[in-house]
Amino acid sequence: MTLQLERPLDATDWKILRELQRDGRLSYNELGRRVGLSGPGAAERVRKLEDAGIIRNYGAQVDPTKVGLPLQAFIQLRCAPGKCLFQSSCADEFPEMLEMHKLSGSYCALLKVAVSSMQHLEAFHDRLAAYGNHITNLVTSSVITHRVIDWESPTVKLCPPPNSRWNE
Structure with missing residues (x-):
């Protein structure tokens, strides 16, 4: 399965998306440090991702x-x-x-x-x-409530059912 985008994302774009999904309050300087760009370079990349509609908004997750x-x-x-x-x-x-x-x-x-x-x-x-x-x-419990979207190199791993004999 390939991901079809109007604007292809490179490895740096994916690094930025991963970091911002984990913490949308990062400063551009800190974001740049984490992804290997200057602060202004990170800001420009984020602006392009916003303009393309890839980053839609920022907000707090409330329990x-x-x-x-x-x-x-x-x-x-x-x-x-x-x-x-x-x-x-x-x-x-x-x-x-x-x-x-x-x-x-x-x-x-x-x-x-x-x-x-x-x-x-x-x-x-x-x-x-x-x-x-x-x-x-x-809902009795929530196992995953927010998942980081990361399709830079999608790989699908099938999890065997409990007590299965898949590995034999």
Whole structure:
């Protein structure tokens, strides 16, 4: 599988992307030191990556649990005819939504939500029911919550299932 880009990325671009995904608050001087460029050289490269739309934004990752939203869930939504959540609603009506994705298949949307309690989740369900049927899966733990995108030299490693005989 090859990665197709409008603007090919070189090894230095990938180093910059890895560093900024790990810490978006790096100074240009520190970023340059880590990737082998001067501070102004790093700043110019970052500007080009931003202009190309490769770097879309910078922001803090907030732990929902630490701000009073300990329950997270993924909700699959099948919108009722004429009541599409994407077309008839504003995200501001659902501040619990962290992510909202259009889907193919039998459900039209996947929502990631964070709520303060089961009662809060129930109230969210009541508001969401106006748009259609849904299935909710509570998150019991999160193994990967933010992954650095690094396709400079993609290699796929298959992990054998536990207790398998792949290696025999």
